[in-house]
Amino acid sequence: MMLAPENTVDLSLAADAAHAVNPWVALAYLAAGVLFILALRGLSSPATSRRGNRYGMAGMAIAVITTLVTHSIASLPEILAAIAIGGAIGFVIARRIAMTAMPQLVAAFHSLVGLAAVLVAAAAFLNPAAFGILGLDGNILPVSRLELMLGAAIGAITFSGSVIAFLKLNGSLSGAAILLPARHWINLGTLAGILVLTVMFTHSPVGGPGENPLFWVVLGLAFAIGFLLIIPIGGADMPVVVSMLNSYSGWAAAAMGFTLHNTAMIITGALVGSSGAILSYIMCRAMNRSFLSVIAGGFGAEASSSGGEAREQRAYKQGSADDAAFMLKQAESVIIIPGYGMAVAQAQHALREMGDLLKEEGVSVRYAIHPVAGRMPGHMNVLLAEANVPYDDVFELEDINSQFAQADVAFIIGANDVVNPAAKTDKGSPIYGMPVFDVDKAKTVMFIKRSMGGVGYAGVDNDVFYMDQTMMLLADAKKMVEEINKALSA
Amino acid sequence: MDFISILSIFVMACFVGYYVVWSVTPALHTPLMAVTNAISSVIIVGALIASAEAGSPAAKWLGLGAVVLASVNIFGGFAVTERMLAMYRKKDRPAAKGPRT
Numbered sequence: 091m092m093l094a095p096e097n098t099v100d101l102s103l104a105a106d107a108a109h110a111v112n113p114w115v116a117l118a119y120l121a122a123g124v125l126f127i128l129a130l131r132g133l134s135s136p137a138t139s140r141r142g143n144r145y146g147m148a149g150m151a152i153a154v155i156t157t158l159v160t161h162s163i164a165s166l167p168e169i170l171a172a173i174a175i176g177g178a179i180g181f182v183i184a185r186r187i188a189m190t191a192m193p194q195l196v197a198a199f200h201s202l203v204g205l206a207a208v209l210v211a212a213a214a215f216l217n218p219a220a221f222g223i224l225g226l227d228g229n230i231l232p233v234s235r236l237e238l239m240l241g242a243a244i245g246a247i248t249f250s251g252s253v254i255a256f257l258k259l260n261g262s263l264s265g266a267a268i269l270l271p272a273r274h275w276i277n278l279g280t281l282a283g284i285l286v287l288t289v290m291f292t293h294s295p296v297g298g299p300g301e302n303p304l305f306w307v308v309l310g311l312a313f314a315i316g317f318l319l320i321i322p323i324g325g326a327d328m329p330v331v332v333s334m335l336n337s338y339s340g341w342a343a344a345a346m347g348f349t350l351h352n353t354a355m356i357i358t359g360a361l362v363g364s365s366g367a368i369l370s371y372i373m374c375r376a377m378n379r380s381f382l383s384v385i386a387g388g389f390g391a392e393a394s395s396s397g398g399e400a401r402e403q404r405a406y407k408q409g410s411a412d413d414a415a416f417m418l419k420q421a422e423s424v425i426i427i428p429g430y431g432m433a434v435a436q437a438q439h440a441l442r443e444m445g446d447l448l449k450e451e452g453v454s455v456r457y458a459i460h461p462v463a464g465r466m467p468g469h470m471n472v473l474l475a476e477a478n479v480p481y482d483d484v485f486e487l488e489d490i491n492s493q494f495a496q497a498d499v500a501f502i503i504g505a506n507d508v509v510n511p512a513a514k515t516d517k518g519s520p521i522y523g524m525p526v527f528d529v530d531k532a533k534t535v536m537f538i539k540r541s542m543g544g545v546g547y548a549g550v551d552n553d554v555f556y557m558d559q560t561m562m563l564l565a566d567a568k569k570m571v572e573e574i575n576k577a578l579s580a
Numbered sequence: 581m582d583f584i585s586i587l588s589i590f591v592m593a594c595f596v597g598y599y600v601v602w603s604v605t606p607a608l609h610t611p612l613m614a615v616t617n618a619i620s621s622v623i624i625v626g627a628l629i630a631s632a633e634a635g636s637p638a639a640k641w642l643g644l645g646a647v648v649l650a651s652v653n654i655f656g657g658f659a660v661t662e663r664m665l666a667m668y669r670k671k672d673r674p675a676a677k678g679p680r681t
Contacts, residue, residue, distance in 0.1 A: 126619045133604045136668035163632045176651025184659035199617045202649045209646035213630035217639035343620045357593040362616040364597030468609030480671035
């Protein structure tokens, strides 16, 4: 027992020797990491973004080639085949996917990163010598055990959470919040179990390659908690969930980078981890809700059940496509507010056509996008870009909100909660405090909505429907816009 | 490298990430997610090491599986980002293909 401290010193020396790599190799990984930073930096403006993406590709190529060149590869044909298979699948998916399906695709990709992290961690657990983390006593180094267990657990959470998010976004699973009884206790218990067992795994005297079954137990619990965490979260909170899973996939990569002492992986993991965390924060701020309340889930489930019956019938004005076209033509300035409904109806192309027709009439047309519109951060921007709407016609909430007072028409298509004045006035409303568009200040409001029955995700009635200057256009968003276009060009 | 050096790199990279990501324009948040997804597949480095070494056939096959998954992400992630970014256009560049602005 007295030998223990010396022993650990020896072990870490052994580990250092295993990691003592050629400085050029370390520099190559560092260069890859820097290129990844530049890739994100490029996204500060659409003009530089494509160059940024190329930097990212270059960084990845450097990381992969460096690894292949510096390891004695016993199985190069298999590896190249694996890259070719995966690459071909990825490339075909990326080419074919519809832009409206982007949230599902991103969720699916996150799940793959998570699963890859799990597989790598499991491989490191079974063959630690390959990763240089085997101590002289035949056990995996304790600190490496901690790192790879964390990497595996975070990867597993990312995987199962992303699979659920994918199923919800894809419509294969109900988007409604699914609530288990006592779910908070189940979740907290599972989480505590993961932490305690991870510590036990790290300190266990049984630490040889593939020896300690606790690894698989923790992995199983992590898969379960990912599933349990996302199941109760409703559809419109998905922007937060997708961002959060993005963040997790980064932390998983970082944890594996610690195991491998690889700078490219650590830098990338930190970048992706903070990126996802910041996006989650932006989304939560845009809904005026705390991250914890989103993660706790259940939003919308309770609100819609209570709000549904209490609603009285109130008078509203309905308009036709011809009325709308006439008023739009007379307008000087129109601000269009798209929401998830536009994506569902695939109305972005028709909408752009409407914008073009109005511009020909000399009307100023701008688009206003709420940070949480759609099912993932920036969802509406991509759809409008797909429809060839120039990005300098598209404005963020803070930049355009003061303009509604001067606007003749606020044209709301598929959005609801983000224009609800209750967020500003009604302290009891579940969306109170959420920043919303001041559409009530516009001279006329046109509101495309399928029917008067449904309310937004939050399940609250919207006073905008019943304002004097509001014209309700009750129809499928795409059909209505197409009819307006017909009337405009007639 | 010892643990502290690695941790230093990690902490610094978190700060870099923080400032870089705040400078990303909200209009590009979806491409940001797609590209972060692609670059987080740098985990393929670990997968390659696992599949390269002899010793444990199980580890090798796990590694190869991870190589396939990470490759889907790398190629898919960068390609879809490229496709999205190509759609972002500035105003007043009509259908006539003139690079002049």
